[in-house]
Amino acid sequence: MQSYDILFMFAFLPVYMGLFAITPAKHRALVMTLGNAVTAVFCGLRCAAVYTLCTAVCYFSGIAIYNMRNNEQRTAMRKALAAGNFCLAAAALVICSPRGVDVSAFTPFKAAVFSVLPLNMISYIADVFRGDCEAQTNAAQLAAYLGFFPSAGYGPVYRYKMVRSCFAEPRPDASKLALGIRYYIMGLAAYTVVAVRLSELHAELLATSAEQLSGGAAWMGTLVFYAGFGTSVIASLFMGHGLAVMQGIRSGHCFRRKFMQPVTERRLKEFNIPLCRWLKDYVTMPLRRAGFDKYAALSVSILLGALWYGFTPGWLAAGALLAAAVTVQGRLTKHHTPAEPFVIIGSAAAKLITFAAVSCAAVWEFISGKAGFALFRTAGADDGFFYTFFGEAVIPTLIGLVIAGSLLHSLVNRMNLRLFKLVLPLAELVFLAIAAAYMVR
Amino acid sequence: MKKFFDYVTIVIFFAFCIFPLAGSLFSDAKDQNDGGLRGIGDHLKNSFPMKQSWDRLYSVTARTLGQREFYGVYYDEADGRLIKLFTEYDEKKLGRSVGTLNRYKKQHSRMPVYSMIVPTASGIYRENLPEALEVVDQQKLIDDIYYRIDEDITPLDVFSRLYSVRDSYIYFRSDDRWTQTGAFEAYMAVARKLGASPYGAENYDIEFTNVPFCGQLSDISFITDIQPDMIDAYRCKYGSYIRSCSAIRERQIYTKASVYSRGALSNPDKYTFFLGSTDYRSVQIDSTAADQPSILIIGSDYANCFVPFLAPNYSKITLINPAEMGDKKLSDIVTPEDYDMTLFLFDTETFCEGFEL
Numbered sequence: 001m002q003s004y005d006i007l008f009m010f011a012f013l014p015v016y017m018g019l020f021a022i023t024p025a026k027h028r029a030l031v032m033t034l035g036n037a038v039t040a041v042f043c044g045l046r047c048a049a050v051y052t053l054c055t056a057v058c059y060f061s062g063i064a065i066y067n068m069r070n071n072e073q074r075t076a077m078r079k080a081l082a083a084g085n086f087c088l089a090a091a092a093l094v095i096c097s098p099r100g101v102d103v104s105a106f107t108p109f110k111a112a113v114f115s116v117l118p119l120n121m122i123s124y125i126a127d128v129f130r131g132d133c134e135a136q137t138n139a140a141q142l143a144a145y146l147g148f149f150p151s152a153g154y155g156p157v158y159r160y161k162m163v164r165s166c167f168a169e170p171r172p173d174a175s176k177l178a179l180g181i182r183y184y185i186m187g188l189a190a191y192t193v194v195a196v197r198l199s200e201l202h203a204e205l206l207a208t209s210a211e212q213l214s215g216g217a218a219w220m221g222t223l224v225f226y227a228g229f230g231t232s233v234i235a236s237l238f239m240g241h242g243l244a245v246m247q248g249i250r251s252g253h254c255f256r257r258k259f260m261q262p263v264t265e266r267r268l269k270e271f272n273i274p275l276c277r278w279l280k281d282y283v284t285m286p287l288r289r290a291g292f293d294k295y296a297a298l299s300v301s302i303l304l305g306a307l308w309y310g311f312t313p314g315w316l317a318a319g320a321l322l323a324a325a326v327t328v329q330g331r332l333t334k335h336h337t338p339a340e341p342f343v344i345i346g347s348a349a350a351k352l353i354t355f356a357a358v359s360c361a362a363v364w365e366f367i368s369g370k371a372g373f374a375l376f377r378t379a380g381a382d383d384g385f386f387y388t389f390f391g392e393a394v395i396p397t398l399i400g401l402v403i404a405g406s407l408l409h410s411l412v413n414r415m416n417l418r419l420f421k422l423v424l425p426l427a428e429l430v431f432l433a434i435a436a437a438y439m440v441r
Numbered sequence: 442m443k444k445f446f447d448y449v450t451i452v453i454f455f456a457f458c459i460f461p462l463a464g465s466l467f468s469d470a471k472d473q474n475d476g477g478l479r480g481i482g483d484h485l486k487n488s489f490p491m492k493q494s495w496d497r498l499y500s501v502t503a504r505t506l507g508q509r510e511f512y513g514v515y516y517d518e519a520d521g522r523l524i525k526l527f528t529e530y531d532e533k534k535l536g537r538s539v540g541t542l543n544r545y546k547k548q549h550s551r552m553p554v555y556s557m558i559v560p561t562a563s564g565i566y567r568e569n570l571p572e573a574l575e576v577v578d579q580q581k582l583i584d585d586i587y588y589r590i591d592e593d594i595t596p597l598d599v600f601s602r603l604y605s606v607r608d609s610y611i612y613f614r615s616d617d618r619w620t621q622t623g624a625f626e627a628y629m630a631v632a633r634k635l636g637a638s639p640y641g642a643e644n645y646d647i648e649f650t651n652v653p654f655c656g657q658l659s660d661i662s663f664i665t666d667i668q669p670d671m672i673d674a675y676r677c678k679y680g681s682y683i684r685s686c687s688a689i690r691e692r693q694i695y696t697k698a699s700v701y702s703r704g705a706l707s708n709p710d711k712y713t714f715f716l717g718s719t720d721y722r723s724v725q726i727d728s729t730a731a732d733q734p735s736i737l738i739i740g741s742d743y744a745n746c747f748v749p750f751l752a753p754n755y756s757k758i759t760l761i762n763p764a765e766m767g768d769k770k771l772s773d774i775v776t777p778e779d780y781d782m783t784l785f786l787f788d789t790e791t792f793c794e795g796f797e798l
Contacts, residue, residue, distance in 0.1 A: 007482045014458040178447035181454045197506065208573070388571035395507045425446055425453075432457060437499040440489045441663060 001042035003150065003184075003239045004191050006439045012038065020247060025169040032144035032167070032247065039149040050092050051117065055143045058121055059136070061085050062128045066135035078129065085125045089118035115308075116151040119278060124160040126282050132161045141167045150243030154236035156254050156274035159281055163249055172248035180246030182428060187238025189431035190403055192438040195235055197396045198228030205389065206365060217386040218366060220393065225362035226355055227397045230404020233272060233309075263333075264350045265326045268302065279305055295330055299323035306357075314364025318357040325353045461489050496663040504664075510574065511662035517569050521667050523658040524570065525617040527563040527577050527790050534795030539589045541797050542785055545777075546591045553782040556590055557597040557631060558583045559619065559743050561788050562612040565603055579789050580604075586792070594785075595634065602630035613670045616656030618712055618788075621675055621746040628750040635784070636734070637754035640677070648674040650714070652706045672714045674701050675749060682728045682752040688721040690765075700726060700749045715745035722765045723774050724748075726758040737777055739763060739798070740786035747786060763796040771798040 001008050016035050023031050040048040061081050068074040093115065124146065128135050136142040144167050145160060172180070205221040237254040244251060254273055269276040279301040287297035306319025329346075462485075489495060500511070509516050515524045546554050563570070564579025580600050587596035603611055603626060611623030619627075625642070632639035653669035687696040695717060702717035716724050719742045726748060735757035738744050744760055751758055759775055766774065777783060 005482070006485055010458055010461045010485060011481075014455060014462060017455070174444065174447050174451065178450040181450050185454070193502065193506070197503075197508065208575075385571075385573040388573035392507045392509060395505075399506075425449055428450060429453065432454070433498065434502050436457070437495045437502065440486050440492060440495045441499045 001039055002152075003236075003243060004188055004439070007042075009188070009436075009439065017246065025171050028170050028247075029138065029140040029144045029167055032148070032170075033140045036143065036147035036149050039152060040147060046095060050095050051147045054088060054092055054117060054121055055139070055146050057088055058085060058124055058146060059139055059142055062124060062135040062142070063137065065125065066128050069131060082125050082129045086122055089121040092121070093118040116155055116157055117147055119157050120146045120148070120151075120160070122282060123158075123278065127159070127161045133164060136164070138168075148244070148249075150240040150247075150249075152240075154233050154240070155272065156237055156240050156244065156251060157278045158244075158249070158251060158274065159278055163251065166249045170248035172246060176245050176248060180242045180244070182424070183238050183242030183245060185242075185428050185432050185435065187235045187240075187242060189435040190231055190238065191235035192435045194396050194399050194403065195228055195231040196438070198224050198231065198393075198400055201389070201393045201396070202228055202365075208385065214386050217389050220386065220389060221366065222359045222362040223401075224393050224397055225365065226358045227400025227404055229309075229358055229361075230271075231400040234403055237272065237274075263346065264322070264329050264353055265298070267350045267354060268305075268322060268326070272305075275305060275308070295327040298326060298330075302326065310361055312361065312364050312368075314361035317360035317364070321357045321360060322353065325357075461485065493665075497665060500663040500665075509571075511664070514658050514662040515570055515574065516662060516664055517566065520566070520569060522562070522566075522612070522614040523662055523664060523667065524562045524566055525658055525790075526570070526574055527561055527579065528575055530577065530582075530790075530793035531795070535586070535793045537795040537797065538787075538792050539586065542594060543591045545783070545785075545798060546594050549777055549783070550593070552777065552780070553595065553636075554591075554593070555595045555597055555631075555635060555782065555784045556587070557599060557627070557740075557784060557786045558586055558792055559627060559786070559788045560600050560603060561617060561790055562619075564600070564789060565607050565612070577789075582789060582793075597631040597634055599627040599630050602626050610673075613656055614667055615654075615659040615664075615670055616712065617658060617790075619743060619746070620670075621673055621715070621749075624743075624747040625675060625750060628747060632750075632754070635736075635754075635782070637751070640750070640753055644678055645675045646678055648676055650674060650703075650706060652711065654711045656711070670711075672706065672711055674714070677753065682730060683749075684727045684729055686716065686724065686726050688717055688724045690718065690721050700752070712742065712745065716748070716760075719745065719762075720765055721760070721762060722767075722769075723762070724760040726752065726760075728752045728756055728758070730754065730756050732756070734781035735759075735779070737761070737775060737780040737783045738786055739771075739783065741788050741791035743788045743791075744786040763798060764791075766798075 001012065003009075012035075016031070016038075019034075020028060020031050036051065037048065040051040061084070065078050065081055068078050124136070124142070127133050136145075141164075145158070145163065148158065151157065202221060202224050205217065205224070208217075234254075241251065241254050252273065283301045283304060284297045287300060288294060292300075302323040303316070303319040306315045306322065309315055486492070503511070504516070509518070510526070513526050513528075515526055517524055542554075542556060560579040560583065563576050564582075567576055567578065570576050583598075583600055587598075590596065603623060606626050609622060609626075610620055611626060612619050625645075629639050629641070650672045653671055655665050655667070655669055659665050659667075683698065683700055685696055685698060686700050687694055689695075697717065700716055702714055705711070705713040705717055710719065713719055730753055733754055733756045736751065736755045737759050738748065739761045741762070741764070748758055748760060757780070759780070761771065761774060771777065
């Protein structure tokens with residue numbers, strides 16, 4: 001049961017929020033745990049079992065690690081416990097992935113359930129191990145954090161130390177509730193109307209025989225993939241962030257992309273801020289403290305981030321390309337303040353690099369699918385398919401590019417906010433109605 | 442002001458979420474779905490208040506975004522019709538159908554056997570469909586079928602005739618079957634080959650039933666803003682040739698004096714106007730043409746609106762629908778030797794699904 005399912009929005013959510021509202025704040029963690037458990041059960045008994053097991057192991061391990069913090073003789077055991085939990089997290093990622101043994105976090109357009117559970121486990125154990133916070137003795141609060149159902153897809157990924165107080169006594173007020181609803185509606189509309197349609201178009205393209213496919217259509221497909229992937233992630237983040245804010249979980253923006261962002265590293269960071277912060281805290285900084293070069297540590301993080309989106313050679317290539325681009329750009333501009341022309345050129349280059357990186361994943365989909373090497377075909381095939389595909393794909397792709405490029409976000413920042421506030425409730429209603437129409441069909 | 446908008450947002454959102462849930466709890470909509478998560482989700486969808494309006498909103502939005510194909514149904518905006526796409530078939534199942542025909546001919550070698558494979562709208566309007574959809578070339582497929590069947594079975598080509606009158610109302614705009622006008626054109630093309638003298642259009646009055654409807658393709662694609670379809674009934678000017686029409690469904694027999702059933706126009710499936718239903722096991726029509734031969738027709742529901750044209754030419758017409766035979770064999774239902782000829786009448790898609798007798 002995902003946050004875009006009809007059952008979630010019209011059955012689970014109103015009942016859950018009603019229960020949440022009437023429960024005293026200090027017991028709301030129990031309600032959140034119940035919500036997580038229900039979501040896990042709907043995802044299958046396997047997910048429910050993994051969630052229960054991981055929570056139990058984390059609970060006792062965290063307390064043990066925390067209690068042994070001042071005992072130098074138990075350092076090896078502390079490390080072993082932490083390492084064991086990290087291995088369990090990796091196993092949970094494999095078990096809960098929708099393609100099972102394929103070890104993919106999720107396909108570009110369908111978020112896996114509980115793909116964030118392993119990251120939350122690592123975050124909690126690492127924070128307790130490092131002494132950044134105490135071990136959680138309230139099992140309900142820990143369970144509420146670990147399997148937090150709004151984050152069950154693409155995120156947002158919450159670092160334990162930043163949100164632990166929110167899970168103690170969550171107290172949303174009317175403004176947070178309304179803000180959360182707005183985020184959720186926008187994410188839902190973007191996902192159901194645009195992302196799902198783009199994924200259908202992409203699947204249609206992959207199912208087309210290689211002889212039918214011209215190079216133009218295949219490359220159009222990579223654009224569809226890019227727009228669809230970006231929209232899926234951003235829509236999913238909007239929905240997750242909205243649901244979390246509705247429950248009083250305090251967190252910053254999930255993405256904040258400037259249209260003219262010349263630095264690739266910052267462009268990547270601003271695409272999925274919670275994930276990037278998680279990677280920085282638990283991968284980049286530990287590697288740097290271990291003596292790794294800044295760009296080497298960053299490259300490892302970028303690779304892991306890319307693989308989290310999709311465990312395929314295509315995504316590995318995407319991560320490698322991005323890591324190389326970040327390293328080269330960083331080293332070349334290390335001692336220079338970017339001049340004005342560089343901002344424009346750099347922004348275009350950063351966008352192109354991002355597109356090229358995501359295209360690696362798309363190319364892999366084509367090569368591993370029936371479409372074969374159509375991408376490398378420039379002539380010979382009839383372009384009737386291209387024109388038809390273009391006609392069906394152009395509008396959703398353009399909307400997807402606007403969403404993925406955060407153009408909307410930039411436009412909103414530049415708009416007259418007073419006028420926008422009047423239009424916003426109407427826009428919400430329209431988006432809600434359209435999303436509902438897509439869910440009900 | 443900001444707080445006001447916040448409260449408005451909260452109230453509208455939760456009212457929107459709760460209303461369908463309440464509606465589904467009080468709904469007496471019966472679903473044929475099994476239980477479980479999917480069943481609950483389907484029940485919620487089916488009992489959603491004002492579902493038709495939401496479906497319409499979906500189809501308008503999807504079409505605005507450039508979508509033209511909806512669950513295997515293509516919306517031909519230029520012609521204002523919905524076309525069920527026929528994009529693939531199972532070669533083994535097709536082989537089974539061909540084998541059934543050939544075995545039947547071997548078993549009844551002295552009886553004239555005819556085969557009429559009718560193209561669906563996807564075949565006749567193939568040029569209107571984008572190449573990317575890769576619909577089956579039904580003309581080629583029908584030729585291939587006729588090439589594979591026993592050479593003693595007479596193939597009846599209707600593709601050319603239907604293609605030449607494709608601008609007429611020969612297929613429903615929102616249903617995947619042909620109209621009686623289309624059946625009449627096919628009748629005119631094949632009557633002589635069946636050994637009958639065709640009764641031309643001047644012999645018929647066309648009754649327009651004035652019951653507009655949107656067929657099953659509209660339900661699948663959620664597109665209803667096309668010109669509604671209408672059933673037209675061809676009635677012979679010189680009186681009815683039908684003495685009785687008996688439809689047999691399991692152990693029940695329904696006998697009427699006409700092949701048309703006005704009462705069936707109140708059914709959701711208006712095509713049941715022809716013969717009263719589409720799920721009969723067999724239908725026997727006795728005509729007043731006592732000195733004419735008898736014909737056994739084995740086929741899909743495309744035969745339903747074709748049969749009335751045969752009444753002046755045959756004393757007894759029996760239709761068998763292989764899809765409704767269940768566990769029974771043909772010999773349990775009829776004795777083919779009691780008939781003077783057999784006609785296999787299928788639409789391309791049903792023929793390719795495979796059937797046995």
